[in-house]
Amino acid sequence: MLMHRTVGEMLHQTAKEFPETEAYVYPEKGIRKTYREFDQETDELAKAFIGLGIKKGEHVAIWSDNKREWLLSQFATGKMGAVLVTVNTNYQEAELKYLLEQSDASTLILGEEFKGTSYIEIIQSLCPELFTGTKGALDCEGLPRLKRIIVMSDKEYPGIYTWQEFEAFAQTTTNDQLKDKMKALHPDDVINIQYTSGTTGFPKGVMLSHDNIVNNGQIIGDFMNLTSKDRLCIPVPFFHCFGCVLGNMAAVTHGSTMVIIEQFEPKKVLQAVQDEKCTALHGVPTMFISELNHPDYAIYDTSTLRTGIMAGSPCPIEVMKKVIHDMGAGEITICYGQTEASPVITQTKWNDAIEKRVSTVGKPHPHVEVKIINPVTQEEVLSGTPGELCARGYLIMKGYYKNEEATREAIDSDGWLHTGDIAVLDSEGYIEITGRIKDMIIRGGENIYPREVEEFLYQHPAIQDVQVVGVPDAKYGEELMAWVILKDAEVLTPEELRNACRGKISHHKIPKYIEFVSSYPMTASGKIQKYILREMSIKKAEVEAK
Template identity: 50%
Template sequence: MPERTIGADLDATVAAHADRDALVEMASGRRWTYAQLRHDVDELARGFLAMGVQPGDRVGIWAPSCAEWTLTQYATAKIGAVLVTVNPAYRTHELQYVLAQAGASVLVCTQSFKGSDYPQMVAEVRDELPELREVVVIGTPSWDALVAGARSVDADELARVGDGLAPDDPINIQYTSGTTGFPKGATLSHRNILGNGWFVGEGCRYTHEDRICIPVPFYHCFGMVMGNLAATSHGACMVIPAPAFDPALTLAAVAAERCTSLYGVPTMFIAEWALPDRESYDLSTLRTGIMAGSPCPAELMRQVLDAGISDMTICYGMTETSPVSTQTSPDDPFEAKVGTVGRVGPHLEVKVVDPTTGETVPRGEPGELCTKGYSVMLGYWREPQKSAEAIRDGWMHTGDLAVMDDEGFVRITGRIKDVVIRGGENIYPREIEEFLYTHPDVLDAQVIGVPDERYGEELMAWVRLREGAEPMTAQSLRDFCTGRLAHYKIPRFVHVVDDFPMTVTGKVRKVEMREAAAQILRRDRA
């Protein structure tokens, strides 16, 4: 285990690989060696200290993948500030909640992304965030002022702060959609995410010669842990192909930077392999990578292997476990790479239990997957009761149904709760239902997942309207949600009903709703 802080780990890597490439941002053409990366990270860290940020303070970051995101990640780690990662798809409703719940005193944000004015959205909710003291906008004078503040704090002061940090200190809060209507802040330590980045990198057999193309978002553990921390803990190079996923720009980055590793959820790989000119990209340097987020189709894995990416791995986990618990090995048989999510990682334990009794079930029998070890989060930020419900005797209860075979390979067979996985994004219907209740015409709402060829699942809202309400269409409901919910949480389909199918005890039968929805969609497409 790398029993040290993220800042100390970066310093050790710089000492060994100062002149090697550390970071490449394709959109701007900017590049950093490890020595240059540490210079800019330390300068930004001193700027945060000059701003008054102290160890334990929460600093939010709300931006797409960019070099400043990475610099902020490591600068806050250097001074022990807790980085609050905000999904760039969030809108005012969600932004206000997570910044308030985390108690963020500083927010770093982008100027604009996909047509949205981020400072304007911050301004709309600023009065409801009394703890938010500073807003720093990347690429503006406020960012320049933050960096310039470093002149008032010397290197000795930064070192003194760093020496006072410990591996088990909280360093990151990642918000996961909650079943209670609001996201929960999984609180992660240096040890959690540095250890996970290190071992995932070991699983990919990284060395300082590797160059990792990271098209997955930094706000998620996939990007900032499995991508950035796996790279810096091994002296490898981080390549940012674009601010948001673009299949052509991703393959162009692989070719131009001679990348050896490529990340993505299956839908990303499907989009890349579907490019009509894919053969024109030189992917010959690719050796390994990670596919995660949802099951890998067998045909897709065959295409990846046929392209020469012989060491592609599959990972499984959740934000609350930093995130990876299991990973396939390059040496595993093909059947394991497409039918399982691998075996348990180093210094971790997994077990499959009866969801009702909590007793461990025999190999080959289904049950709830639980995991234990260094990767389990410290808890949900400011929510001790929810933390105690999720972590029992050190075991994180994932809510996923799984089967473990005699060789230790784990196969995910379903989900205990009604989480919808759309293109690798975990979406909890309860959160969206709570928001739909704010619509003046909605009496009640239920959200389910329906099959979709492109994303795996799409969202469908069943709504009961108030008496006298105007007729509702899918478009009118989407218009209500746009700008207030992340795009991937906005239901694609809407079905207006008088009543929901219920059990005799008064619970909504979502299984029956999903069956009916499939028939409705087939009829509408006919």
């Protein structure tokens, strides 16, 4: 049965059923809160959002690693109806400006910094009016819709609310006012916008409803056999569906404990699993590889592990086997999906045969229709025949924010989401993903579309043309290779080009391999043959790796 509850109603119900069960733990900070306390905290923060003047449907962007304030904001906005817009922690100035503009965000919640990048300096550069502006009534020429900025700190910055100042706004809102706001919400309301890159270049805002993410989280947890006795270690980022849906929402719908790692480090994860006696662990394959290959791996006790999810990019069979046999997560599952599907479409179950759990992405979730079609004829194909995977059901996004054309391209008139991925259905109903129609590159669980990187590199004054493709990589699954044509008389080295990218575009989008050429393989009609470039790239990467 689908739940048809808002995020707030779901958390209230969980807190009522499991009031003294630990809701979340931050091992590094020594913070522990029960579901009763978590429910109360998020009620108070929801009142603060209301007191600050934020209305139902207003867009609140959030930019930080997995801090407690992020977790509380996810559920507090879910209670009072603001739409949480998630921001990639790796974003630099140009990417943040685009997201804030495109999303019409009125409010930005941010951490002070991330891995040496000062978020404060970036927002001050984008909005210099902060230095003379009034908190809560910003007038930023470059970002005219942005009115409020809140920092996850009690350190004072011009024009920015401290976290304590923000929390104080709760005093201006009554409990009855919050209840009225919650009653006015509907499970079909959009509550989350997550940005995902597109083949046409810039990221698109995927609009997800309460129904989308609450039910997807519920079913994900069911497939893991989660209960209130489970303790789920979450080292994957909250800004991604992996963190906020497969992690937070799956745990909260089942009364499980979230053991949260702010920033992934293999040793921190192993320590948390041991000390907190975690029964479940999430991660992209590269995270599990880093944990298994850590020099101190053997000294940690991971015997309490039972389940978890490996997803985000193709999961190597040998890594799955090691997680099952060496780490002890004998019931670990694999998920497949995309942000546009809230995100999980198919998943292996905790009790599926190991062969299926290491070689397929499982079966479609309940209440989800799946078909595999010939991408040319659009006709459904027989089992055993590769084709494009399409999905339909409660989980499909409401659309891309302010992009009806892209929405129509992704979802057909019958409600089918066309994933662009090539899949094969076996005789038992299990699905194997064998490739992608689109050019998307998945590096360490991060989706990268070549066009976005190409558009950035085009801005370099020495570059005439550039094509970006993915090449296989043992550590990250895929790496980027850029094929660059320079303007006449221009000279540029690969390292100079990489240096020009640093601090201006996310590090995971900077090409590992760069090759300078005078032309590209072309069709007779003048189209670049990217598949030939990809074949050439693989050979070049293999030579460089030797």
